[in-house]
Amino acid sequence: xxxxxxxxxxxxxxxxxxxxxxxxxxxxxxxxxxxxxxxxxxxxxxxxxxxxxxxxxxxxxxxxxxxxxxxxxxxxxxxxxxxxxxxxxxxxxxxxxxxxxxxxxxxxxxxxxxxxxxxxxxxxxxxxxxxxxxxxxxxxxxxxxxxxxxxxxxxxxx
Amino acid sequence: xxxxxxxxxxxxxxxxxxxxxxxxxxxxxxxxxxxxxxxxxxxxxxxxxxxxxxxxxxxxxxxxxxxxxxxxxxxxxxxxxxxxxxxxxxxxxxxxxxxxxxxxxxxxxxxxxxxxxxxxxxxxxxxxxxxxxxxxxxxxxxxxxxxxxxxxxxxxxxxxxxxxxxxxxxxxxxxxxxxxxxxxxxxxxxxxxxxxxxxxxxxxxxxxxxxxxxxxxxxxxxxxxxxxxxxxxxxxxxxxxxxxxxxxxxxxxxxxxxxxxxxxxxxxxxxxxxxxxxxxxxxxxxxxxxxxxxxxxxxxxxxxxxxxxxxxxxxxxxxxxxxxxxxxxxxxxxxxxxxxxxxxxxxxxxxxxxxxxxxxxxxxxxxxxxxxxxxxxxxxxxxxxxxxxxxxxxxxxxxx
Ligand SMILES: NC(=O)c1ccc[n+]([C@@H]2O[C@H](COP(=O)([O-])OP(=O)(O)OC[C@H]3O[C@@H](n4cnc5c(N)ncnc54)[C@H](O)[C@@H]3O)[C@@H](O)[C@H]2O)c1
Ligand SMILES: [Zn+2]
Ligand SMILES: [Zn+2]
Numbered sequence: 001x002x003x004x005x006x007x008x009x010x011x012x013x014x015x016x017x018x019x020x021x022x023x024x025x026x027x028x029x030x031x032x033x034x035x036x037x038x039x040x041x042x043x044x045x046x047x048x049x050x051x052x053x054x055x056x057x058x059x060x061x062x063x064x065x066x067x068x069x070x071x072x073x074x075x076x077x078x079x080x081x082x083x084x085x086x087x088x089x090x091x092x093x094x095x096x097x098x099x100x101x102x103x104x105x106x107x108x109x110x111x112x113x114x115x116x117x118x119x120x121x122x123x124x125x126x127x128x129x130x131x132x133x134x135x136x137x138x139x140x141x142x143x144x145x146x147x148x149x150x151x152x153x154x155x156x157x158x
Numbered sequence: 159x160x161x162x163x164x165x166x167x168x169x170x171x172x173x174x175x176x177x178x179x180x181x182x183x184x185x186x187x188x189x190x191x192x193x194x195x196x197x198x199x200x201x202x203x204x205x206x207x208x209x210x211x212x213x214x215x216x217x218x219x220x221x222x223x224x225x226x227x228x229x230x231x232x233x234x235x236x237x238x239x240x241x242x243x244x245x246x247x248x249x250x251x252x253x254x255x256x257x258x259x260x261x262x263x264x265x266x267x268x269x270x271x272x273x274x275x276x277x278x279x280x281x282x283x284x285x286x287x288x289x290x291x292x293x294x295x296x297x298x299x300x301x302x303x304x305x306x307x308x309x310x311x312x313x314x315x316x317x318x319x320x321x322x323x324x325x326x327x328x329x330x331x332x333x334x335x336x337x338x339x340x341x342x343x344x345x346x347x348x349x350x351x352x353x354x355x356x357x358x359x360x361x362x363x364x365x366x367x368x369x370x371x372x373x374x375x376x377x378x379x380x381x382x383x384x385x386x387x388x389x390x391x392x393x394x395x396x397x398x399x400x401x402x403x404x405x406x407x408x409x410x411x412x413x414x415x416x417x418x419x420x421x422x423x424x425x426x427x428x429x430x431x432x433x434x435x436x437x438x439x440x441x442x443x444x445x446x447x448x449x450x451x452x453x454x455x456x457x458x459x460x461x462x463x464x465x466x467x468x469x470x471x472x473x474x475x476x477x478x479x480x481x482x483x484x485x486x487x488x489x490x491x492x493x494x495x496x497x498x499x500x501x502x503x504x505x506x507x508x509x510x511x512x513x514x515x516x517x518x519x520x521x522x523x524x525x526x527x528x529x530x531x532x533x534x535x536x537x538x539x540x541x542x543x544x545x546x547x548x549x550x551x552x553x554x555x556x557x558x
Contacts, residue, residue, distance in 0.1 A: 128264060
């Protein structure tokens, strides 16, 4: 119980993997609480840490984000696999952030997408694709929903 | 191919749509033989489930034949007769491993929409809005089935189509109500709603050993059907006082388990109160769901009892009797159905003649009559319990 504890990651390679007997120190929360840094986005992956980041290599969708994000790979609370967490080094804020969100260029959307896709790959072996073509009828009233659908894989509370 | 599409509130039409394609290695394509209407569809038709787009193919309870398999499908072969769970789940995430298939983390391709509505994203569902993944439904000639080894089940030879069809949705939903509602031998169980779901819940409660199972509705043809096919007791709430009857029939305690199989468009017997509930729902702000049956279930349930909500709700409700729930020590549970957990067992029971479903198919009809089928089903006309569509030109419906 509780071997691989924290791995702070820059870009593609897990730089250091710490080991400890007990995880009484949740490595993410201490930094988040300063209220100034972007928050961590976390998914629980139902696989052991050795499979999530074998030899320190991150799952492909996260690795692709490179230096934009810090990544942590921890044994999940309650031994439920692995907590895979990512945090942007810089997040757009205010009007710029909102505009990026609508335009689909918000890096937070890419982080959520990368985490979700990593989890799917690790748990099921592939990334579930939506039915294609999606909407075939484009109407004026359907526009807001079309926009929401096109962002739905990278949006949410994750 | 031809498919029945949602075109707007109360607007359905059969249209030409693109054929489905394999999108993932674990997918397969099914040629649909039978596809049933479900009470859940009425919430879409009536416009209470958000995130529907004109042209969306609806339908989620279906049976058919495998016509194409992805390279990683192991369990099924072209030509297999399969019934498919309405819920799309991966079978390998933590939730699936707990048997909470409708809470699957990987079955919904649009998780951002439900996360904003409900905090977390449940699994995908065929033909059930873009909040549930935007997957095309089964009221069509063909349908793509993701995670095919997990969600599709070969129908045993001895089980006819009309029986196996309901292993997709109504039967496992009802079974879940009795199972997770923790019905025990000797219990008094009350079920609100005598539709397909309520009837299956009532049957499941009997199988779990309930001493009395009482089904409540206002349509006598549905109540008679439940009494005739399943041997349960019935109550017409327009003709009797439900609270008083249930107390009497449970020796003054109230039912041990109350199963709500009505959902967000419940009818309220008092016409003024009914109109008021409808008005509140129309505002979308005061309440999104009409909960009359749920309130009643909470009020009559015995102390320390269980209320299991099978009926679909989408948003929020007004006048939820929290005081009754809290002070009587009730447990309330709910879920979209965890079908993958029950379907193999149900097919097994069906093959032994222990689980009856075929009587629900009151109106088999060609897909081209889809809109008429929904009209009969929605307005409870002509003794309709479930209209079931088969592709045009294919009139072979086998019934036991
Ligand atoms: N949890 C799930 O996974 C799941 C699966 C399938 C269906 N459902 C839901 O179950 C519900 C029932 O589905 P169905 O296919 O049986 O629908 P249905 O429309 O055939 O039946 C609903 C029945 O409820 C009755 N009813 C309405 N108001 C009532 C009241 N106040 N008291 C008692 N009965 C009342 C109606 O007269 C009708 O007979 C729907 O909300 C549907 O969305 C849930
Ligand atoms: Zn259904
Ligand atoms: Zn899953």
